[in-house]
Amino acid sequence: MKILTTVQEVREKVKEWQGAGLRVGLVPTMGYLHEGHASLINKACSQNDRVIVSDFVNPIQFGPGEDLDAYPRDIEHDRKIAQDAGADCIFHPNADEMYGPNFSSFVDMTGLTEELCGKRRPVHFRGVCTVVSKLFNIVTPDMAYFGEKDAQQLAVIRHMVQDLNFAVKIIGCPIIREADGLAKSSRNAYLTLEERRAATILHAALSGAEDAMRGGECQVAVITGMIRNTIESQPLARVDYIEIVDSKSVQSVSDITADVLIAIAVYIGKIRLIDNFTWKVQAGGI
Numbered sequence: 001m002k003i004l005t006t007v008q009e010v011r012e013k014v015k016e017w018q019g020a021g022l023r024v025g026l027v028p029t030m031g032y033l034h035e036g037h038a039s040l041i042n043k044a045c046s047q048n049d050r051v052i053v054s055d056f057v058n059p060i061q062f063g064p065g066e067d068l069d070a071y072p073r074d075i076e077h078d079r080k081i082a083q084d085a086g087a088d089c090i091f092h093p094n095a096d097e098m099y100g101p102n103f104s105s106f107v108d109m110t111g112l113t114e115e116l117c118g119k120r121r122p123v124h125f126r127g128v129c130t131v132v133s134k135l136f137n138i139v140t141p142d143m144a145y146f147g148e149k150d151a152q153q154l155a156v157i158r159h160m161v162q163d164l165n166f167a168v169k170i171i172g173c174p175i176i177r178e179a180d181g182l183a184k185s186s187r188n189a190y191l192t193l194e195e196r197r198a199a200t201i202l203h204a205a206l207s208g209a210e211d212a213m214r215g216g217e218c219q220v221a222v223i224t225g226m227i228r229n230t231i232e233s234q235p236l237a238r239v240d241y242i243e244i245v246d247s248k249s250v251q252s253v254s255d256i257t258a259d260v261l262i263a264i265a266v267y268i269g270k271i272r273l274i275d276n277f278t279w280k281v282q283a284g285g286i
């Protein structure tokens with residue numbers, strides 16, 4: 001499977017496909033692919049004639065002191081996973097190809113991007129919106145695939161597509177987990193054996209909350225307290241945030257009367273992990 005490194009090569013390939021009337025799907029990633037990414041590629045292949053996976057550690061979505069340099073990279077490993085999942089090619093540009101020396105245009109969304117992860121990572125969503133806009137302009141996909149693992153990112157991208165009239169359909173895909181419940185993530189590779197065991201606390205805390213909600217608990221303060229207690233029972237874990245927000249507006253709620261997103265960010269040692277689930281009031285659960 002071909003790895004394309006320039007914008008020009010991608011444009012030519014997509015022109016050929018779309019000229020032949022083929023439907024093109026895009027799966028944006030930062031590489032170090034795992035089964036979570038593969039599930040997005042599988043879904044894209046089931047709904048499109050051709051699928052491009054972008055594989056780019058986007059420097060502008062990392063703040064000072066974050067893990068840009070340490071972020072795991074392995075393009076040959078990614079080629080195998082993407083190919084096995086059915087992708088047609090990978091777009092793997094370097095930072096200069098994406099951001100020339102005079103780069104100075106950014107996509108800066110207000111509101112939604114200032115909540116949850118945006119409160120702690122102030123430049124993050126500006127970087128995400130900018131790179132995803134560029135990818136949409138380069139690839140001009142019919143459909144693009146994003147994981148519910150990054151629930152706020154998915155909401156932000158949907159909102160951006162609506163605001164800026166991108167002609168792409170956004171498809172959200174469910175979280176893929178390890179057998180013990182830990183959400184698959186490229187950052188799990190940073191964890192020591194002991195931290196890896198401790199990291200199961202995120203899913204345990206969310207499962208406990210879900211059980212309580214299924215049992216009728218609907219006070220946000222009570223549910224948040226339960227999640228915090230569970231996480232704090234693990235000595236290697238430190239809460240960054242626990243938030244229960246309206247699943248559409250991503251604004252805080254105090255009682256659960258409509259669909260909500262229960263989202264957490266937790267440090268396991270120095271590694272920050274996120275997880276979430278959506279509670280649908282009508283269905284009485286997820």
Ligand code: AMP
Pocket residue numbers: 028029030031035036037039040145146147148149150173174175176177183184185186
């Ligand atoms: P990343 O490479 O971490 O930026 O992720 C690229 C895409 O894969 C994003 O849309 C993520 O939400 C999605 N993704 C990452 N991990 C998972 C997972 N465990 N399950 C489903 N989707 C995921």
